[in-house]
Amino acid sequence: DVKVTQSSRYLVKRTGEKVFLECVQDMDHENMFWYRQDPGLGLRLIYFSYDVKMKEKGDIPEGYSVSREKKERFSLILESASTNQTSMYLCASRLPTGAQETQYFGPGTRLLVL
Amino acid sequence: AQTVTQSQPEMSVQEAETVTLSCTYDTSESDYYLFWYKQPPSRQMILVIRQEAYKQQNATENRFSVNFQKAAKSFSLKISDSQLGDAAMYFCAYRSSYNNNDMRFGAGTRLTVKP
Numbered sequence: 001d002v003k004v005t006q007s008s009r010y011l012v013k014r015t016g017e018k019v020f021l022e023c024v025q026d027m028d029h030e031n032m033f034w035y036r037q038d039p040g041l042g043l044r045l046i047y048f049s050y051d052v053k054m055k056e057k058g059d060i061p062e063g064y065s066v067s068r069e070k071k072e073r074f075s076l077i078l079e080s081a082s083t084n085q086t087s088m089y090l091c092a093s094r095l096p097t098g099a100q101e102t103q104y105f106g107p108g109t110r111l112l113v114l
Numbered sequence: 115a116q117t118v119t120q121s122q123p124e125m126s127v128q129e130a131e132t133v134t135l136s137c138t139y140d141t142s143e144s145d146y147y148l149f150w151y152k153q154p155p156s157r158q159m160i161l162v163i164r165q166e167a168y169k170q171q172n173a174t175e176n177r178f179s180v181n182f183q184k185a186a187k188s189f190s191l192k193i194s195d196s197q198l199g200d201a202a203m204y205f206c207a208y209r210s211s212y213n214n215n216d217m218r219f220g221a222g223t224r225l226t227v228k229p
Contacts, residue, residue, distance in 0.1 A: 004158075031215065040123070042205060042219035050215065090159065099147045099214035100166065105159040 003027070004106040006091055012112045019078040021109050023091030029104075030096045032074035034058075034066060037088040037108070046089075049074055050096060081113045116141045118208050120220035127196045128228050134181075135191045135223045137206030145211040148182065148189045153203040153222075162204070165189065167211075193225075201227045 007022035025032065031050050035043040035058075045058030047066040055066050063085060067075040074093075078085055091106040117140045127133035139148070146167045153159040165173045165182050172180050177194045193200055206220040 033215075033217075040221050042118075042120075042221045044219075045217070048215055056215070096214075099209045099211040100164065101214075102161050102164070103217065105151075107156075107158045 004091055004093055004104050006089075006106040006109050008109050009107060010110050010112075012114065013078075013081050014114055015082060017078075017081050017113075019081050019111065019113075021076040021078075021089055021091075021111070023074045023076070023093075023106055024072055025074075025091075025093040025104070026072065027093065027104070028071065029093035030071070031094050032068065033092040033094075033103070034064075034074065034076045035090045035092065036060065037090055043090060046076065081111075083113050085111065086113045087111060116143070116146075116208050116210065116216075116218045118206055118218045118220040120204075120206055120223050122223045123221070124224045124226070126226040126228060127193070127200075129196055129198060131196055132192060132194045133196055133225065135193075135204055135206075135225065137189045137191070137220055139187050139189065139206075139208050139218075141187070141208065141210075143210055143212060147209045147211065148180075149207040149209070149217075150178070150180070150189075150191045151205045151207060151219075152200075153205065154199075155202070159205070163191065196227050198227050198229060201225055 004025045033048040034046040049068040065077045094103045148165045150162040208218045
């Protein structure tokens with residue numbers, strides 16, 4: 001079974017703090033993704049990575065950065081957290097071979113920024 | 115850009131009954147994939163069913179089936195013999211075959227199953 005794990009299920013941070021969200025997958029997937037999930041908006045792509053040290057912006061990259069130093073690990077960084085970044089963050093991974101590939105999701109991190 | 119619309123924010127069904135969740139999408143592409151994902155409360159999102167646009171036959175997975183109408187750009191999910199464990203948020207998603215890192219999700223439908 002593919003496993004995608006996220007470092008925290010719940011996180012509370014203060015405005016202006018630097019926040020790290022970690023994601024690890026154990027299936028040697030090249031592609032990894034960070035989404036933000038908000039009620040009424042579904043999932044929106046923040047960043048994705050198709051290889052170590054490679055990344056591309058998604059639809060809403062502002063205020064976020066990412067790091068992929070190892071194939072299995074993809075980190076999302078909030079440089080200076082703001083209240084409008086309070087949300088559920090989902091990590092996902094999949095093989096790059098084609099559009100038919102299943103995307104596997106982590107359990108999510110619910111972030112509250114005070 | 116492609117968009118995915120789920121017009122039913124919430125649905126409910128009686129246990130053992132059948133329910134249909136609606137999804138429409140907008141695209142000018144001819145080759146793509148459509149997905150339904152299930153997100154149970156406090157649990158991981160998992161794939162329910164997948165449909166290739168070039169296949170006319172509707173996909174089926176046990177109690178889950180789709181009604182894919184390519185011309186109408188409609189992709190509904192039918193859940194037969196609903197079970198309590200089907201209660202979840204359901205997301206419809208579109209992925210282009212030309213840019214397969216771009217997966218578009220609908221806003222979701224929250225399904226409640228009444229015993």
